Amino acid sequence: MTPKLRRFLDEVRPSTPCLVVDLDVVEANYRALATALDGVEIFYAIKANPAPEILTRLVALGSSFDAASVPEIEQVLAAGAGPARISYGSTIKKEADIARAFELGVRLFAFDSEAELSKIARAAPGARVFCRILTNGEGADWPLSRKFGCTPKMAKDLLARAATLDVVPWGVSFHVGSQQKNPKAWDSALAEAASLFRELEAIGVELGMVNLGGGFPTPYRSDVPEIGAYAHEIMEAVRRHFGNRLPFLIAEPGRGLVGNAGVIQTEVVLIAEKGDADGRRWVYLDIGKFGGLAETMDEAIQYPIHSHRKGAPVPVILAGPTCDSADVLYERAPYTLPADLAIGDRLEIEATGAYTTTYSTVGFNGFEPLRSYYI
Ligand SMILES: Cc1ncc(COP(=O)(O)O)c(C=O)c1O
Numbered sequence: 001m002t003p004k005l006r007r008f009l010d011e012v013r014p015s016t017p018c019l020v021v022d023l024d025v026v027e028a029n030y031r032a033l034a035t036a037l038d039g040v041e042i043f044y045a046i047k048a049n050p051a052p053e054i055l056t057r058l059v060a061l062g063s064s065f066d067a068a069s070v071p072e073i074e075q076v077l078a079a080g081a082g083p084a085r086i087s088y089g090s091t092i093k094k095e096a097d098i099a100r101a102f103e104l105g106v107r108l109f110a111f112d113s114e115a116e117l118s119k120i121a122r123a124a125p126g127a128r129v130f131c132r133i134l135t136n137g138e139g140a141d142w143p144l145s146r147k148f149g150c151t152p153k154m155a156k157d158l159l160a161r162a163a164t165l166d167v168v169p170w171g172v173s174f175h176v177g178s179q180q181k182n183p184k185a186w187d188s189a190l191a192e193a194a195s196l197f198r199e200l201e202a203i204g205v206e207l208g209m210v211n212l213g214g215g216f217p218t219p220y221r222s223d224v225p226e227i228g229a230y231a232h233e234i235m236e237a238v239r240r241h242f243g244n245r246l247p248f249l250i251a252e253p254g255r256g257l258v259g260n261a262g263v264i265q266t267e268v269v270l271i272a273e274k275g276d277a278d279g280r281r282w283v284y285l286d287i288g289k290f291g292g293l294a295e296t297m298d299e300a301i302q303y304p305i306h307s308h309r310k311g312a313p314v315p316v317i318l319a320g321p322t323c324d325s326a327d328v329l330y331e332r333a334p335y336t337l338p339a340d341l342a343i344g345d346r347l348e349i350e351a352t353g354a355y356t357t358t359y360s361t362v363g364f365n366g367f368e369p370l371r372s373y374y375i
Contacts, residue, residue, distance in 0.1 A: 001263050001348065001350060002022045002024070002025060004022050004024065004375060005020050005022050005263050005375070008020055008373065008375050009263075009265055009348075012373075014265065014371070014373065015371070016265050016266050016267045016286055016287075016346060017264060017265065017266045017267070017285075017286050017287035017291055017292075017370060017371070018264065018265055018370070018371040018372060018373065019262050019263070019264050019292070019352060019353070019356055019357055019370055019371070019372040019373070020262065020263055020264075020265070020372070020373045020374075020375060021049070021051070021053075021054070021258070021261050021262040021353050021372065021373070021374045021375070022261050022262075022375060023053060023054065023057050023261070023374055023375065025260060025261035025353075026054055026057055026058070026257055026258055026261045026353075027057055027061060029256065029257045029258070029260070029261065030042065030044075030058060030061050030063060030257055031061070032227050033216065033227055033231075033251075033253060033256065033257065034061075034062075036227045036228050036230070036231035037231045037234070037235075037249075037251060038231075039249065040212065040249040040250060040251050041064055041248075041249070041250045041251075042063050042064060042250075042251055042253065043063070043064040043065055043066040043085075043087050043089070043211075043250055043251065043252045044058050044063050044064070044065050044066065044252075044253065044254070044257055045066045045068075045089075045214050045252045045253065045254030046065055046066065046067050046068065046072045046075065046076060046254075047066075047068045047072065047254060047355075047358070048254030048255055048257065048258050048259075048353075048354040048355055049254075049258045049262075049353055049354055049355075049356075049357060049358070050072060050075050050076075050358065051357070051372065051374050052075065052078070052079055053374035054258060054374065055075060055076050055079035055081070056079045056080065058257075059076075059079050059080045059081045060080075063081075063085075064081070064085040064086065064087070064250070065081055065085060065086050065087070066086075066087050066089040066252040066254075067086055067087065067088055067089065067090075067101075067106075068089065068090045069090065069097065070097045070100050070101060070104075073086055073088065073101055073104055073106060074104070077104060082105070083104055083105025083106050083107070084105070084107065086101075086105075086106050086108070087106075087108040087109075087110070087211075087250070087252075088101045088106050088108065088109045088110065089110045089173075089211075089252060090110065091110050091111055091112040091113070091116055091132055091148055091149075092116070093109075093116065093119065095119040095122065095123050096123075098119055098120055098123035098124050099123040099124070101124070102123060102124040102127065106124075106127075107124070107126075107127045107128055108127065108128050108129075108130070108170070109124055109127050109128070109129050109130075109167075110129070110130055110131075110132055110173060110211075111129055111130075111131060111132070111158070112131060112132040112133075112148060112149050112150045112155075112158075113150065113158075114158060114161070117129065117131075117158055117161065117162055117165070117167070118165075120167055121162075121165035121166050121167045124167070125166040125167070126166060126167065126168070127167055127168070128167070128168045128170035128171075128209075129162055129167045129168065129169060129170060130170050130171040130172060130173045130209060130211055131150070131155040131158050131159050131162075131169075131171075131172055131173070132148055132149045132150070132155075132172075132173045132174060132175075132211075133149050133150060133151070133152050133155050133172060133173070133174050133189065133192055133193070133196075134146065134148075134149035134150060134151060134174075135149065135174050135175065135176050135177065135185075135188075135189050137176070137177035138177070138182075138185065139176070139177065139180055139181055139182035139185045140176065140177025140178055140179055140180040140181070140185070140215060141177075141178070141179035141181065141217075141300050141301060142177065142178035142179045142295065142300050142301060143177040143178070144175050144177055144178065148175065149174065149175075152192045152195065152196055155172065155196055156196055156199055156200060159172075159196070159200055159205060159207065160200065160203060160205055163204075163205045169200070169205055169207060170207065170208055170209050171207050171208055171209030171210055171211060171247065171248075172192075172193040172196050172197075172207065172209075172210055172211070173210070173211030173212075173213060174189040174192075174193070174211070174212075174213050175213035175214055175215060175252075176189060176213060176215045177215055178214060178215055178254070178255055179215070179217045179218070179220075179224075179255060179300075179301065180215035180216070180217060181217055181224055181225070183225050183229045183230040183232070183233040183234075184233050184237075185215065186212060186215075186230075186233065186234045186237055187233070187237040190210070190234075190237045190238055190240075190241050190242075191237075191241050193210050193241070193247075194241035194242050197242070197247065207247070208247060208248050209247055209248045209249070209250065210238075210247045210248075210249055210250075211249075211250050211251070211252065212234060212249060212250065212251040212252075213251065213252050214251070214252045214253050214254050214255065214256070215253075215256075216230060216251075216253045216255065216256025216257075217255065217256060217259075218255050218256060218259025218260045218351050218353075218354065219260060219351065220301060220302055220303055220304060220350075220351050221302045221303070221304050227256070254354060254355075255354040255355065257354075258353040258354045259351050259352075259353050259354040260350075260351045260353065261353040262351070262352045262353025262354070262356070262372075263348050263349065263350050263351075263352060264287060264292070264293075264348070264349040264352040264356065264370075265346055265347070265348055265349075266285045266286050266287045266346070266347050266348075266349060267285070267286045267344065267345070267346055267347075268283060268284070268285060268341060268342070268343055268344060268345045268346075268347065269284045269285060269286050269321050269343065270282075270283075270284040270343060271283050271284075271341060271342070271343055272284070278317075280314075280315045280316055280317050281314065281315075281316050281317070282316070282317050282319060283316045283317070283318050283319070283337060283341065284319050284320070284321060285318065285319070285320060285321065285329075285347065286321050287320060287321070287349070287370070288319060288320010288321060288322055288327040288328075288329060289320055289326060289327050289328075289329065290320060290322050290324065290327060290360065290361045290364040290365070290367070291320060291321075291322075291360050291361075291367060291370055292352075292356040292357060292359050292360035292369075292370040293320070293329060293349070293352075293356065293359075294355070294356075294359035295355050295356075295359070296329045296330065299329075299330055299331075299332055299333045301355075302330065302333050303349045303350060303351055303352060304349075304350040304351060305318070305335065305337070305347055305348070305349050305350070306347065306348045306350065307337055307338050307341055307345060307347050308345075308346075309338035309340050309341055309342075309345065310338065310340075311338035311339040311340030311341070312338065312339045313336035313337065313338060313339070314336055314337065314338070314339045315334065315335070315336050316335050316336060316337045317330065317331045317335075318330045318331075318335055321365070321367065322364060322365040322367065323365055324364075324365070356370060357369070357370050357372050
């Protein structure tokens with residue numbers, strides 16, 4: 001945790017649960033990524049954390065933006081980004097929303113199916129389009145599965161079809177899975193993208209852009225490779241597969257820009273034992289899966305959790321406060337907390353700047369959405 005976050009929590013003592021984000025960490029992450037991926041245009045994936053303070057800071061730094069919906073487009077326009085810096089990156093859009101984005105000036109759209117391509121051609125004439133290809137998500141803690149993308153063979157047919165419609169076939173995108181811990185994970189998708197460039201060129205369709213997606217990790221309980229290692233592997237792979245005809249490159253980092261910038265402070269509501277053979281204590285917090293920690297689903301994302309107490313570490317099961325049995329954070333993952341932990345203690349859940357505030361429910365069990373501060 002940065003000294004700025006520590007000072008804020010100690011001096012303000014905000015009521016819990018709450019997220020506090022250090023905007024200077026967001027800025028440092030942006031600068032590190034932009035420097036490492038020199039020449040790659042950064043489109044911040046707004047969905048990771050759409051707070052106006054984050055968007056405004058990134059606009060000032062020269063970032064572009066990946067939006068998943070019209071409200072996200074409106075939020076980033078309100079933060080001062082011009083529409084030329086926005087990509088409508090969802091592959092699942094209502095035609096009316098495509099039309100609205102077009103009206104707002106957006107000219108870059110994703111698709112991965114024939115029907116979506118047709119919608120874009122009707123509602124956003126003349127726009128640039130890129131086709132998302134499937135990846136297997138291997139190596140990622142939060143893989144994005146088969147829901148998005150199509151096979152490279154289908155991408156070829158769709159991009160060729162795009163050339164016959166009133167849109168510009170502009171490139172290929174993919175996402176190697178969120179919290180991707182293998183810097184080499186981009187290699188096979190880049191090989192497929194390069195093949196698509198060549199095959200389409202052979203039939204007279206010239207593509208220009210490769211969208212590297214997101215996937216850049218944030219350190220949680222275990223270390224992750226440095227951003228420089230990702231940049232090195234990606235740029236090597238781009239050169240290997242594209243030779244000296246390098247495409248225009250963009251990336252859509254979300255978690256990697258904001259994850260480690262935030263800390264959630266939570267209060268221990270109850271410590272209980274079950275009298276069963278397991279013997280571990282249950283520690284119930286005032287935040288759970290429905291308060292913003294949805295990425296603990298299947299215990300996929302394992303946040304570091306700290307107490308100020310010094311007692312010997314004892315194994316615990318961590319759960320949220322709602323009357324829903326799915327609201328357990330960690331039961332399989334080995335977590336420990338000090339033996340002298342007490343009801344009413346405050347704990348810090350680190351690296352929670354991404355995918356938390358917007359995941360919290362509007363009032364499940366009567367609990368308020370996650371409060372947040374940007375400092
Ligand atoms: C299209 C798209 N781009 C970028 C991202 C951001 O990914 P990450 O947070 O792993 O960087 C996502 C995440 O779901 C996405 O769907």
